[in-house]
Amino acid sequence: MKKLLILFMATVVLLITGIPVWVVIRSMDKGELAGEDGTQPQVRVLDAKSGRVMKLPVEEYLVGVVAAEMPAVFETEALKAQAIAARTYVVKRMYSFGAKPVDRHPDAEICTDPTHCQAWESSEELKSKWGKLKYYVYINKIKEAVRDTRGVVITYNNKLIDPVYHSSCAGKGTENSEDVWTNMVPYLRSVDCYSEHKQTKFVYQKKFSIQNLAAKLRDLLSVTVVVPSQQRNMIEIINISPKGRLQEASLLGQKITGAQLRTILGLSSTLLEWDIDGDNIMFTSTGKGHAVGMCQYGANGMALQGKSHEEIIYHYYTGVKLKKIEY
Structure with missing residues (x-):
């Protein structure tokens, strides 16, 4: 009965937004991302708000990151690019992939403080942010973006990169890493961002x-x-x-x-x-953010122009390659 009620509520939203009902039905039938194949590694995540360390399957964790880091109304290809960047970020910091503990949270590989690691929001927080009706539309859209890029990461010279990203460069273009911080990073080069030129809200x-x-x-x-x-x-x-x-x-x-x-x-x-x-x-x-790496509003602009998530990644991260890891 509860599932039927949820499906009815989601159907109402979809009729309003014009999204086909079968999209949500198909996504619900697939089940949750967590532990779908029983082989996913888990990541230890420090919830910066509660101080609690959570253990989450990597792909499930990524859903909460993409939902927190990028507006759910963005184009699917932009959401896929965000999922790949977020996956690269967390895999690079996982102990099972060779990373070492950090002083700030030695018992967790990553935290939910966006000023230190990546933002992450729980289902309860997302329902509060979006509303229960829109939640089912948005969360399934994001899950699809994560599923469709499962295991894909960004590398430079066969090593995982630090895929920094920011919200808005105000259409001015991104910066070289050394023009903002200290070190010159070869894949963090300044690039044009004309696709964001109409953004004025920031x-x-x-x-x-x-x-x-x-x-x-x-x-x-x-x-x-x-x-x-x-x-x-x-x-x-x-x-x-x-x-x-x-x-x-x-x-x-x-x-x-x-x-x-x-x-x-x-x-x-x-x-x-x-x-x-x-x-x-x-x-x-x-603008909003440090202006290095992927510009999220620029990525959405590229997606609106018909660019793929691969094209978005290759535009904002110079000389990189996309590779798929198995877990």
């Missing part, structure tokens, strides 16, 4: 007082910060990337990287403008 503004900025700098750098007497000396650009993102600046007389500034002020990106008004400074940031 424009954020934040206002800070001079005293607030000084306090944040003191906490970050552990130095004495002197507020300059002239406003024009409050912040000065030292370096910007070829794509126009802030790499290094002098803030209240202290050198700070664009990445550090973004972190301590909680800005959405380092594609910045600012306006000084008296004792306050207003920052405007465009």
Whole structure:
């Protein structure tokens, strides 16, 4: 009776959205991804919210990652690209594939904190986020994307890559790894992202007082910060990337990287403008994320243009190869 009620509710949503009913019926008949063939390795996942360590089959874990990291309304090919990137990320960190424990969570191979590992959401969280009716449509769509790419990972010179990704580069293109962080990574090269040029939703503004900025700098750098007497000396650009993102600046007389500034002020990106008004400074940031690797909104733009998930991966990760691992 309960299954019939669920199927009825899903059917109503599908009639509204125009998605054929047989899609959900077929997906339900396939069962859950967890342990379908009895050979899947399990990954130990630290739930950052509860502090609990969970053991999940890899492919089941990936469903929660894709659902948390990428909007479910995105094109299927974009979701497949996200599934491959997320799978590569977790497999590279699994002890059974040769990884070593990390200090931050030695009892788990990965955590659900997106600032450290990858985001992940449970079925209960997804139902709350999407609503129970849409949940059955979206979760089956994501499960299909994970199933269709089962075992596929990204390699460079026969080694798993670090497939970093971000939400939006604002159509400006992605950055070379060394222009944002320290190391030059051969597969993390700057590429164009014209498919995202119509995205305008990621424009954020934040206002800070001079005293607030000084306090944040003191906490970050552990130095004495002197507020300059002239406003024009409050912040000065030292370096910007070829794509126009802030790499290094002098803030209240202290050198700070664009990445550090973004972190301590909680800005959405380092594609910045600012306006000084008296004792306050207003920052405007465009795009969302570090702008290295795969741009998720750009990936969806490519999918809308008819590009495959393979084409998306090969565009954003230079010189890589897709390979399938067996488990």
